[in-house]
Amino acid sequence: MSINYLKELNDRQIEAVNTINGPILIIAGAGSGKTRTITFRIAHMLETGIPQNSILSLTFTNKAASEMAIRVTSLTRKKCTHLTISTFHSFGAKLLRSSIHHIGYKANFSIYDQSDKMALIKEVARELKFPREAVDAYALAHLFSDIKTGMRSWNSENDQYRELYAEYLDHLKTYNAVDFDDLIVLPIRLLRDTPEILQSYQDRFHYFMVDEFQDTSKLQYELIRLLAEKSKNLCVVGDDDQSIYSWRGADYGNILQFEHDFPGVIEIKLEQNYRSTETILSAANGLISHNRNRKHKNLWTGEKGGNALEVIFPENEEDEAHFIAEQIRSVKQTDGTPFHEVGVLVRTNSLTKTIETAFLKDNIPYKVSGGTSFFQRKEVKDIISYLRIMANPDDDVSFLRICNTPRRGIGKKTIRTLRSIAEEKGYSIYSALSAALHLEVSPFPTKVKTDLWDFVSVVEVYREKMLSGKPMAPSLKAMVEELGYWAYLVQETHGNERTAKFKYGNILAFTDILETYEGNPDTIDPNLFDFLNRITLITRDDNQESDENGRVNLMTIHSAKGLEFDIVFLPGVEENIIPHARAIEEDPKNIEEERRLFYVALTRARKKLYLSSCRTRKLLRNTIDCIPSPFLDELPQDLIKPYTEEKVVEEQDAMDFFSAIKSRFNDTSE
DNA sequence: GCATTCTGTATTTTT
């Protein structure tokens, strides 16, 4: 069956769909039907006979990747099992799985996430006898990341951590573990240094696509450049106005670099917006025009008119939350807007708390996406650590996490002994332990020796089961039983049975996830290693499954990118929140990125926008006075109407609105 | 080795 895409797309979009060969740059403004265009493009490629397995499509987030896979599948009505649509990081992980032995790792490597990384840094710092106050694991994790990705170099200020860094790298290698940065850095190294590997990838993949190109880092670009160098069929899609990840290395200078590296780039601009009302679009355009560095673009819509933007100045964040809750209720009644068509977008995760409370109180069903991932919960991560130590016995970070969880009598002293044996021999702790247990003369007292055996035998017994090729989920359940994890939870929560039940429920949910994974006919070769890799790359909760209907979406602006809602609420449109104080502190130039962030927020709305700026807000212990965000003044003022509930309030609000603007004006004109 | 008390610190955004 042929897809009639001509009817569904505009001229520019059709051009994008039809241009399959050679380098292409698609500049896709907000709401310009980007996802439609690229899914049609992939579908069209398949239709012209391009085999699935020669297409590689890279995105930035798991959510975007799975969304695209779903759309392509539903459009082509075919299983797309051989189509590679993944994030840069999981593509990197897959590449490493098959080729990492070339650089001295084993294929069963562990992937360390942010918290594993910090644990390792602390561990190494302790070994090197760094004074505790000199070790800010959070900051060091960032420094090491920047060093590894070439964004920062050693200087007089950070030179004291050079040795720590070297030792950190060394430990990773001993533990047969890689961090997130390695998932990009190591594949590049492999492709550059090992011609056979590059060759095999270039032989397999002939068509490349990168979504959200403005958010790729220099290194991610380098990775795709290497792969696409030969075929030159590289299509990148992006919007410089929506570049909001520069703090993570995203560099929209990549757009220029791309044009330089691939001569003859065809540029296609998608400028017709199908999403928002004219009012919303003009507001967004008005705002973004304050940015200096941008590619020329003229986003327009055929839609005329639309509701003015409502601006509210609640007394404090609780009033703000109430207002939002009430308004959602009333909009649902008057316009019949379903809950899932409402988005509440915040700058920082911490702002969700008050709003959640209000939703709970008013019985508004909601879901928060973002926040720490399910897989990062302590109880879940404990179980994952057991799996990791089975997959990769050298993984010391996992070892240390669970060797005494649940409590089995392995204490500080025992660990110290183990560590010193390991260090002496240059082994990982687990290998040192196995070796020590088989010694004639045990370095441990009898009781400790028994405790250690307990641990080792659980790991060994279940490793065999997990790697046997038989279903893993039943074994995992049995292991959780055998560990006595339930009793441990009861003990840990000292009698708070509800908490214990909740946590145990999470573990059961986790075993279900494993079951679903291995039971899914679309999973090619389900195995422990692949499963572990997948789940560590899911760092946020973005399960858009089953219950997406009927719930208000509460999330950060960052995670709202690519989404759209009928009605959008933006709480906390205040100075220091957006633009965020820390961002500006870091570099005043960041104001442009903050503005883009606000632009992304505005352009999520189809029909209606509510912006609120509290007069006061609780921060830490005390209540502070808030100033409306300067971005409010940058919106065309005729598109704004101060929100009014009653006449009396109307005048009051209007007056406050103008006096707020006036005070801002006075502030800045000094 | 474990449980309790104490102390310090709030981390912007995410793979």
Add this chain to the structure above:
DNA sequence: TACAGAATGC
């Protein structure tokens, strides 16, 4: 205020 990790006592 809330929560985690360290120090201290049993």
